[in-house]
Amino acid sequence: MSGDFERVSVVQLGRHYGRRRALTDLSFTARAGDIVGLLGPNGAGKSTLLAILATLLVASAGRVEYGDATMSEGGADLRARIGMLGHDLFLYPELTARENLAFFGRLYGLPDVDRRVAGALERAGLTARGDEAVSSYSRGMRQRVALERALLHEPRLLLLDEPFTGLDQVSAAALVTRLRQEQARGVITLLATHDLDVVDGLLTEVVFLRGGRRTHGTDAGGALRDRYREAMQSA
Amino acid sequence: MTTAVKMQLAAATLMFAVAPWVINAAPHEATMGLVYKIYFFHMPSAWMFMLGAIVAGVASARFLFTKNPKFDATAVAAAELAVLFGLLTLVSGPLWARKAWGLWWVWDARLTSSLMLFLIFLAYLLLRQFGGPGSEKLSAGLALFGLANVPFIYVSVNVWRTLHPKTSVVPTLPVEMGRPLWFCVTAFLLLFLALLSLRSSLERQRARIDALYLAEDEA
Amino acid sequence: MRAFFRVAALVVRKDLTVEVRSFEVLSTTLFFAVTVVLIFAFGFVQEGVPVDGVAAAILWIALAFSGTLALGRTFERERQADTLRALMLAPADRPALYVGKLAGILMLMALVEAVLVPMVGLMFQAPIFVAPGWLAGLLAAGTLGFAAVGTLFAAMLVRARSRDVLLPVLLYPMTVPVMIAGVRGTAALFQAEPDLGLAQFWLALLVFFDAVFVTLALWTFEPLMTD
Numbered sequence A: 001m002s003g004d005f006e007r008v009s010v011v012q013l014g015r016h017y018g019r020r021r022a023l024t025d026l027s028f029t030a031r032a033g034d035i036v037g038l039l040g041p042n043g044a045g046k047s048t049l050l051a052i053l054a055t056l057l058v059a060s061a062g063r064v065e066y067g068d069a070t071m072s073e074g075g076a077d078l079r080a081r082i083g084m085l086g087h088d089l090f091l092y093p094e095l096t097a098r099e100n101l102a103f104f105g106r107l108y109g110l111p112d113v114d115r116r117v118a119g120a121l122e123r124a125g126l127t128a129r130g131d132e133a134v135s136s137y138s139r140g141m142r143q144r145v146a147l148e149r150a151l152l153h154e155p156r157l158l159l160l161d162e163p164f165t166g167l168d169q170v171s172a173a174a175l176v177t178r179l180r181q182e183q184a185r186g187v188i189t190l191l192a193t194h195d196l197d198v199v200d201g202l203l204t205e206v207v208f209l210r211g212g213r214r215t216h217g218t219d220a221g222g223a224l225r226d227r228y229r230e231a232m233q234s235a
Numbered sequence B: 001m002t003t004a005v006k007m008q009l010a011a012a013t014l015m016f017a018v019a020p021w022v023i024n025a026a027p028h029e030a031t032m033g034l035v036y037k038i039y040f041f042h043m044p045s046a047w048m049f050m051l052g053a054i055v056a057g058v059a060s061a062r063f064l065f066t067k068n069p070k071f072d073a074t075a076v077a078a079a080e081l082a083v084l085f086g087l088l089t090l091v092s093g094p095l096w097a098r099k100a101w102g103l104w105w106v107w108d109a110r111l112t113s114s115l116m117l118f119l120i121f122l123a124y125l126l127l128r129q130f131g132g133p134g135s136e137k138l139s140a141g142l143a144l145f146g147l148a149n150v151p152f153i154y155v156s157v158n159v160w161r162t163l164h165p166k167t168s169v170v171p172t173l174p175v176e177m178g179r180p181l182w183f184c185v186t187a188f189l190l191l192f193l194a195l196l197s198l199r200s201s202l203e204r205q206r207a208r209i210d211a212l213y214l215a216e217d218e219a
Numbered sequence C: 001m002r003a004f005f006r007v008a009a010l011v012v013r014k015d016l017t018v019e020v021r022s023f024e025v026l027s028t029t030l031f032f033a034v035t036v037v038l039i040f041a042f043g044f045v046q047e048g049v050p051v052d053g054v055a056a057a058i059l060w061i062a063l064a065f066s067g068t069l070a071l072g073r074t075f076e077r078e079r080q081a082d083t084l085r086a087l088m089l090a091p092a093d094r095p096a097l098y099v100g101k102l103a104g105i106l107m108l109m110a111l112v113e114a115v116l117v118p119m120v121g122l123m124f125q126a127p128i129f130v131a132p133g134w135l136a137g138l139l140a141a142g143t144l145g146f147a148a149v150g151t152l153f154a155a156m157l158v159r160a161r162s163r164d165v166l167l168p169v170l171l172y173p174m175t176v177p178v179m180i181a182g183v184r185g186t187a188a189l190f191q192a193e194p195d196l197g198l199a200q201f202w203l204a205l206l207v208f209f210d211a212v213f214v215t216l217a218l219w220t221f222e223p224l225m226t227d
Helices: A046-053 A097-107 A113-123 A139-151 A169-184 A224-233 B003-025 B035-066 B069-101 B109-130 B135-162 B178-218 C002-022 C024-044 C054-080 C083-089 C094-123 C132-157 C163-174 C176-190 C196-225
Strands: A007-017 A020-031 A035-039 A061-066 A082-085 A157-161 A188-193 A205-210 A213-215
Touching: A007 A046, A007 A188, A020 A046, A020 A061, A020 A188, A020 A205, A020 A213, A035 A046, A035 A224, A046 A157, A046 A188, A082 A139, A082 C083, A097 A113, A097 A139, A097 C002, A113 A139, A139 A157, A139 A169, A169 A188, A205 A224, B003 B035, B003 B178, B035 B069, B035 B109, B035 B135, B035 B178, B035 C196, B069 B109, B069 B135, B069 B178, B109 B135, B109 C163, B135 C132, B135 C163, B135 C176, B135 C196, C002 C024, C002 C094, C024 C054, C024 C094, C054 C083, C054 C094, C054 C132, C054 C163, C054 C176, C083 C094, C094 C132, C094 C196, C132 C163, C132 C176, C132 C196, C163 C176, C176 C196
Parallel strands: A035 A188, A035 A205, A082 A157, A157 A188
Antiparallel strands: A007 A020, A007 A061, A205 A213
């Protein structure tokens, strides 16, 4: 399987650790150009779901379909089409932004790494400071580098775990812009977050999670914050 | 408890009850007198220890590559038995050594190798206990490495010992004492098999209980 | 095959670059190794004369202790920003990541040995130049065996609880043959009349151990690291 996929489907997905359920009977589909929000309180299972989608964790029940193939057939080819921005950013603090990007670029076997890295630094607006250690950056700057790292290999599926944490308004707006750019390219984006106001208007679809299960509010419109509150109160 | 296990336990209990008489009937050994008869428990314990280690190692390898939890259940049962019988071996060994040669520990090659392997399987249990979630897989790796290590441990300890002149008498194995030995080995083997069945089914049932909890949660 | 070594080389280069920025792991490991040798010296040197045959043992013990420390520190680095996850996410061959990490540890231990061997030679009057080729061979094969098992264990323990104390608990019993072979082989070389035949036996055992356990580690790395 080396082709691209147009959709990602989660089918009756379950995951448990001993007696603790992390996810139960979860189903939804995301297509190219979708930005799906995974919303829910802490411990709802958002990070677990993202880890399973990234093929880092195996499901206890159900399956994930990437286009027409399932995860077990994926392997390295599938991982090459997935990009992830973790909560801990996945950057080596002692290395510069340029070095971090170049390392991962080469690890992914990308051609023409130096040019891509230069382009990524420019998109992050960090060309001037690209040769300073990442540990000297602010949270917002590190976030931008981390996002470019996740996008360097032009993935089809983008997974973001709490990307707006600790970002000021300017940085958050820049992130939103970047995500829209990727959306226009047909990337499937899944985004777990607590920052409801920021993503209101950005998301094309919402999955509310509580206690590992999907909950629904009424499908009336309205602010995301209100829909969230309603979804959490029902079920 | 299945019928097979019940029979194994019954037979083992019977044999252990009779064992003192069987052992008593064994010929007297000239130099060591009564003491050497500890061998009839020491030797089978050592063999069951090795058997436990082998079963644990093989089951662990199968668990690692098939991810089937029933292999993990067998592995942990076998590892616990390895620790149990290893402890019996390591206690009966020095008891014999003390009475026979006046020293508790004589760095005998076989006993020292057993101690090393014992530590590996003790570490297996520590890892399962304190390693947190996911430690079943990690301990499987440890057991597999432990099994692969057996020849190396044995050779290195053996050569290490035999090239040093000893100040005390080298403990050698007494002449095969035939019937009492095989009697005890059989008794120990029946006990081992019974315990292995019981403990691994206990482990499988624990997993079933977890699954039931989860299923109820769903309802 | 080329991709495999390319990935391993990338990981080594990255680790080297990170280390060179601060030399934190190297300096602390070296310092610790030297301290261990000194502490043992206080125990074993009586009236200014070292107890017979103790040099080999102290050398290998210091290597085992400092090696364990270095292993823990190296993987702690990958925990910091969860970069180990990022490595597992990449479409790279997983055993190649293991080889890269192993190579990095070997380089570090080689540097530590470069300091410890002369030090032990000096403090315990050990004849380190009598059979330098054999000594180097023993050290290389022994370090490889220790590091091969250690790198696997340290990697698999990264997400476990109590990982700091569990690493030595798991590693030391498993590497007993390496310790025995290393110490006895080195002692054979340090004797008044070096026993090269014996050293050769121990070296052969170490090489055999290395072959078996590196293969085993490559084989089990992926199942142990994936959930």
